[in-house]
Amino acid sequence: MKTITRRGFLKSAVLTAAASSVPFPSFTQEISPSDEIRAAVVGFRGRGESHISGFSGLKGVRLTGLCDVDRNVLGREEKRWKDKGVNVETYTDVRKLLESKNVDVIGIATPNHWHALAAIWAIQAGKDVYLEKPVSHNVWEGRKIVEAARKYDRIVQAGTQSRSSRGIKEAVAWVRAGNIGKILAVHGLCYKPRPSIGESEGPQKVPDQVDYDLWIGPAPLVPPRRNSKNPEFGTIHYDWHWFWDYGSGDLGNQGIHQMDIARWFLGVDHLSPRVFSVGGRLGYVDDGETPNTQIVYHDYPGAPLIFEVRGLPEGTGAKNMDSFKHPKTGAWKVKDKDGEVKEIKASVAVVIECEDGYVLVPSYTAATAFDKKGQEIKSWSGSSNHFQNFIDAVRSRKYTDLRADIWEGHLSSALCHTGNISYRLGKTASTREIRQELQNDDRALEAFERMEQHLTANGVDLNATKATIGPALKMDPKTEKFIGNTEADALLTREYRKPFVVPERV
Numbered sequence: 192m193k194t195i196t197r198r199g200f201l202k203s204a205v206l207t208a209a210a211s212s213v214p215f216p217s218f219t220q221e222i223s224p225s226d227e228i229r230a231a232v233v234g235f236r237g238r239g240e241s242h243i244s245g246f247s248g249l250k251g252v253r254l255t256g257l258c259d260v261d262r263n264v265l266g267r268e269e270k271r272w273k274d275k276g277v278n279v280e281t282y283t284d285v286r287k288l289l290e291s292k293n294v295d296v297i298g299i300a301t302p303n304h305w306h307a308l309a310a311i312w313a314i315q316a317g318k319d320v321y322l323e324k325p326v327s328h329n330v331w332e333g334r335k336i337v338e339a340a341r342k343y344d345r346i347v348q349a350g351t352q353s354r355s356s357r358g359i360k361e362a363v364a365w366v367r368a369g370n371i372g373k374i375l376a377v378h379g380l381c382y383k384p385r386p387s388i389g390e391s392e393g394p395q396k397v398p399d400q401v402d403y404d405l406w407i408g409p410a411p412l413v414p415p416r417r418n419s420k421n422p423e424f425g426t427i428h429y430d431w432h433w434f435w436d437y438g439s440g441d442l443g444n445q446g447i448h449q450m451d452i453a454r455w456f457l458g459v460d461h462l463s464p465r466v467f468s469v470g471g472r473l474g475y476v477d478d479g480e481t482p483n484t485q486i487v488y489h490d491y492p493g494a495p496l497i498f499e500v501r502g503l504p505e506g507t508g509a510k511n512m513d514s515f516k517h518p519k520t521g522a523w524k525v526k527d528k529d530g531e532v533k534e535i536k537a538s539v540a541v542v543i544e545c546e547d548g549y550v551l552v553p554s555y556t557a558a559t560a561f562d563k564k565g566q567e568i569k570s571w572s573g574s575s576n577h578f579q580n581f582i583d584a585v586r587s588r589k590y591t592d593l594r595a596d597i598w599e600g601h602l603s604s605a606l607c608h609t610g611n612i613s614y615r616l617g618k619t620a621s622t623r624e625i626r627q628e629l630q631n632d633d634r635a636l637e638a639f640e641r642m643e644q645h646l647t648a649n650g651v652d653l654n655a656t657k658a659t660i661g662p663a664l665k666m667d668p669k670t671e672k673f674i675g676n677t678e679a680d681a682l683l684t685r686e687y688r689k690p691f692v693v694p695e696r697v
Contacts, residue, residue, distance in 0.1 A: 228582060231256025232298040233285050233309060236264045236428055238323055238350075239300030243268070245578035246298060252582055256294045258282040261427070262400040283402050285309055289316040296585055299323060300350075304410050304437045307332035308693050310347065314339040315697070319346040319585045321578065324451075325443040325604035326350075326597060328409075330462075330671055331684035332693045333601035333608075339697035340590070340597050348581040348593050349600025351451045353555045355580055358571035362550055362558035363456050365569070371560060372546025374494045376634055379453040381446035382512040382538040385483050385502030387475040388430045389418035395426040403427075409691040410436045416478050433479035435615070440481030441500050443607040445539060451595075451603035452541045452552055453496050460598075461668035462605055463489035463496065468614035468661040469625060469639055473651050474503045482659075484646065486638050487610030490663075497638055498610065506648040512538045513645055520565030523551050535559070605671070612682045613661030620660050622653045628660055 230246040230253065232239050239259075247254045254272070257279050259265040269281050282288040288297075289312055297313045298321045299306060307327045313320050314336075326349050327333035340347040353359055366374065394414030397403040404412065406427065415426040416434065432438035442450075470485030483502030488495060505513045515537040517523055523535040535553050543550040548562045556574040561567055577594070584592040620628070622643060629636040643653055665674040673679040687693055 226251075226586075228252045228585060229255040229293055229295045230298065231258065231280075231288055231291070231294045231296075232300065233258040233288065234299065234301035234305070235259055235268060236261065237300065239298065242298030242300050242321065242323075242578075245576075246296075249576075249579055249582055254279055256280045256282065256288055256291060256297075258285050258288045260402045260405045261398070262402075284405055285312065289313055289318065294318060296321065296346075296582075302406075302431050302437050303439060303443065304328045305408050307336055308409055308691055310336050311339045311693060311697055314343050314345045314347065317343070317345075319581075321348045321350065321581050322597065322600065323350040324447045324600065325439060325607055326600040327604050327608070328437075328439070329682070329684050330605045330608045333605055334671065335693055335697055337597050337601050342697060344588070346581070346584045346588070346590055346593065347597035347600075348577070348584070349595040349597055349603075350577070351448060351595045351600060351603065352574075352577040353448055353452050354455070354595040354599065355575050355577040356556045357573040357575060358557045359452060359455070359552060359555075361571045362552065362560070363458075365560070365571075366456055366543055366545065366550055367458055371548040371550070371562075371568070374457065374543060374545050376494050376544045377453040377456055377496050378515065378542040378544065379446065379449040379496065379498040380515050380537060380540045380542070381441050381449060381499070382501040382514070383441060383445055384504060384512060385433075385441060387477040388433060388479050389477055391416055391418045391478055398425065398427060401427055407688070409685070409687045409693065412688060418478065430479070433481045435480050438481065439607055439611060440485070441483070441502060442481075442485060442487065442498065442610060443604065446498060446500060447604060447607055448555065449539065449541050450496075450498060450606050451599070453498070453543075454603055454606065456541070456543050456550075457491060457494060457496060459491055459493075460602065462602065462609060462666055462671055463491050464668055465490035465663055465665050466606075466609045466613055467635075467663040468610050468617065469629075469642070469658060470500070470614060471619075471656075471658040473646060473653075473656060473658065474649050481611075482614060484642060484658075485610075485614065486635070486642055487607075487613070488632075488635050488638070489606060489610070495634060496606070497634060499638060499642070501642075501645060503645070503649045503651075505645075507650050512536075514538050515540065515542055517549065517561065517565050519563065523553075523559070523561070524565070525559055525567050525570065608683075609664065609666065612679050613664050614659060615661070615682060616664075616679060617659040617661030619657040621657060625653075625658065625660050 232242045296319045300323045417430045470482040485500040487498040541552040552558045557572040559570040
């Protein structure tokens, strides 16, 4: 079946999107190269701080608005700017911020479950948007953001900043030109320490300074289930990543960056026609729901994209994380400018396996090519400012000037979501049963065997504490719906809590 292209999808979206009432008066601002651009940031206890510094550090951009549901966080940031002699408008409700005519662009760094709705509301209110990763909480709402961006002619940049790396861009072109042969597989890696969040003793108290109704937004209004004894994160902040109502696990938290780079190398602009997942929340028992150990296999016809998540260290009691090894030489080694040989850790990285060698991408800005014997062939590095690219596109009014247009962000985010859907529909199984399921795919079986070895090093016996294997789900990339599986289709979206509803017609 012919898959949909970027141009085909966007043309279809514009033609089919019907006019409907929106919560804000829609308008289109034309910004000339000499105009000052006024920026606001929504959500800034974590990544949002980078949005604030990113915007305020750009020539011709002024910070005019701040929004956060935590009044303590909001107050601290307001004071910081007042101490600099700068007055900014402050809000706890994003809807009030979007009514402001003193804001042209908005950076959104809320928890994941708010990303799509906040972005669509901002687009409908005539704002351009820099949207953090993953751009959506589910596949369906990612498409809705793309439709809204095109319908209202808004500039929407995804926060996958590797797309602004000159080094990685050059490496992608070099590999796709066939310099080390055909791509055989692309491995995305997220080996990042994720200790237990502990077990709470029932529903937890919401901090007094947080507007919890606004924090929950589109999700079910239930008390927090995070451990209130955690001194850093408490009942609200950060650990929401490990609950399905709000987050996507580390696959959608950190792994989205590596998923995006992996898809970039493959050169595919559609979702995989087949996906399955194996994993579990293993090595401890806590309140978290998302897997801390996971394999997601995207079965693209040209070459598979195999993604691995590991939250446990390289072994019981170890401080270091595992590292993906070169199949012949073990460590990935390069020579620095002084000729010294140094080892590169491939823990949060992408490895492109080709007929005549490999390319390792261990960061957001650099890549190195190796031959099959592990000898360095070529290296690339360098990056430019992702926020500046967004502002340049805001001035040009051309979304094609963006390095990470919302369409790209949607696809890479959706690959995380479809992998998680397979996992959520899975069943626990013994290692023998899992091996049987994977026996016809050598690469999937090899990935599982390495996962099993890693868990054994952490004292986890998969025959005693079983992993979960999800069904192999077939998808029609054109419609972005699963084939013959209504249960999986139901997880492509969610039930929204009024009035925080992502609209069917944007």
